[in-house]
Amino acid sequence: MIELVRTNDAVVISFVESLMRDAGIAxxxxxxxxxxxxxxxxxxxxxxxxxxxxxxxxxxxxxxxGIENEIRQK
Known part of the structure; x- marks a missing residue:
């Protein structure tokens, strides 16, 4: 597994989880x-x-x- 996002913002974490779930990405x-x-x-x-x-x-x-600023660089 690779790190996609790193933050202490619970809203961002929840939003990313929701986006991944909707896309079928574990x-x-x-x-x-x-x-x-x-x-x-x-x-x-x-x-x-x-x-x-x-x-x-x-x-x-x-x-x-619209949250590309949260993406961890490769």
């Missing part, structure tokens, strides 16, 4: 439970991961949705 939110360690203050960023073979399609979907 994704995984890594570091989701790290807030337990950090005390829920939002310092540690969460990562949305997708299969490498779906990365180009996933990036195109984010670009079409």
């Amino acid at each position: 994704c995984f939110v890594a570091d989701q439970n790290m807030s337990v360690l950090e005390g829920s203050i939002g310092l540690l960023q969460k990562r949305v991961m997708v299969d490498a073979d779906k990365a180009d399609v996933a990036r195109r979907i984010l670009k079409d949705a």
Whole structure:
């Protein structure tokens, strides 16, 4: 899996998950439970991961949705 997005913005994470689900692309939110360690203050960023073979399609979907600034560079 490759990292598609890294952010501590819960709205962006939810939006990306929704876009991927609608496109039929499986994704995984890594570091989701790290807030337990950090005390829920939002310092540690969460990562949305997708299969490498779906990365180009996933990036195109984010670009079409207008959030290309959230895409992690290759």
